Amino acid sequence: MIIGVYGYIGAGKTSTCEYLQNKYHFTYLNADKIAKEIMQEPTVLLFLEQTFPGIVINGVLNRERLRKIIFTNPLANNKLNNYLWPKVNQQIITIINNNPNQKFLIEAIGLSTLALSFTTKIFITANKKNIITRINARDQQSSEQIEQLLKIQANFFKQIKPDYKVTTKKSLLELYQELDKIMEDILGDEQ
Structure with a gap:
């Protein structure tokens, strides 16, 4: 079983995945964390330096500068995604293939770029004001x-048809209750 969780930055994807991981014993893979690890590889750093000059200094990626570029430039964002996501995809597939008896929960903004057959896709969203407030506070x-x-993210999501849509509000309890209903539907008697 592979459940894909995707949605806007700051919508509550990580809170969703951590809850599902803990309560329903899924193996949780965060594609963004995998991407950050991959971005430390020498060949990837070389690509980043050649594609975005000045982004790597003394072998260290300037994440803040990269974030500014990809947050404001859709073409740069596409260039990075087209290079990086196939590597992320391969790493996730390797992990899944090496653990055939596990149930997986995969958090990825770019869910549509992963060559996986998802059992279920859950879209996590929130109203724009809440998202902006959360991201301002966090990042x-x-x-x-x-x-x-x-x-930029909205363009990713046009390609994906979710099986479930969750709109987060302020209360984690409300989120958890909604997730429990979804999991009851997905798992049925397997719970």
């Missing part, structure tokens, strides 16, 4: 940068 990004990133 100290400007509202303009966040708005631009939300537009």
Whole structure:
């Protein structure tokens, strides 16, 4: 069983996945964390330096500078995604193939770029004001940068038809109750 969780930055994907992992004993793979690990590989750093000059200094990726570029430039975002996501996809497939008896929960904004057969896809969203507030608090990004990133992400989501849509509000308890209903539907008697 492979459940894909995707949605806007700051919508509550990680909270969703951590809850499902703990309560329903899924193996949780966060594609963004895998991507960050891959971005430390020498060949990837070389690609980043050649594609975005000045982004790697003394072998160290300047994540803040990269974030600004990909938050504000859709073409740069596409270039990075086209290079990086096949590598992320391969790593996830390797993990799944090496653990055939596990149930997997995969969090990925770019869910549509992963060559996987998902049992279920859950879209996590929130109203724009809540997303901007959460990201401002967490990442100290400007509202303009966040708005631009939300537009870029919206293009990813057009290609994916979710099986379930969850709109997060303020209460984690409400989120968990909604997730429990979804899991009851997905798992049925397997719970």
